[in-house]
């Protein structure tokens with residue numbers, strides 16, 4: 001079954017742009033220090049722990065694999081293994097929500113965004129935290 005999130009207006013908007021949308025949230029980090037990526041991502045949203053600024057490389061990457069390589073080479077971080085194959089419908093819905101929130105943030109709304117994760121990944125990972133230095137704006 002094709003993933004539902006891919007046909008949502010928010011994902012189509014994200015996937016049609018060649019420049020990184022404004023307001024992308026930093027990656028969440030799993031208990032092993034790996035960044036948690038979301039299905040369909042093509043823009044780097046790594047924020048410097050020192051400056052809190054997002055990556056200066058704002059162009060669109062050709063694939064999730066190319067983006068992972070960039071994270072490794074430029075930011076010295078590994079990506080947590082992404083879900084292979086089709087998403088569960090719950091995960092699919094969370095992915096759709098993620099892009100919906102991204103679009104709202106890009107349009108200037110103050111929306112908290114959380115990375116959708118597989119229930120198993122959450123169960124295996126009690127130590128989820130965000131990258132130090134990215135203070136939440138108040």
Ligand SMILES: [Zn+2]
Pocket residue numbers: 044045046055056057070071074075
């Ligand atoms: Zn980057």
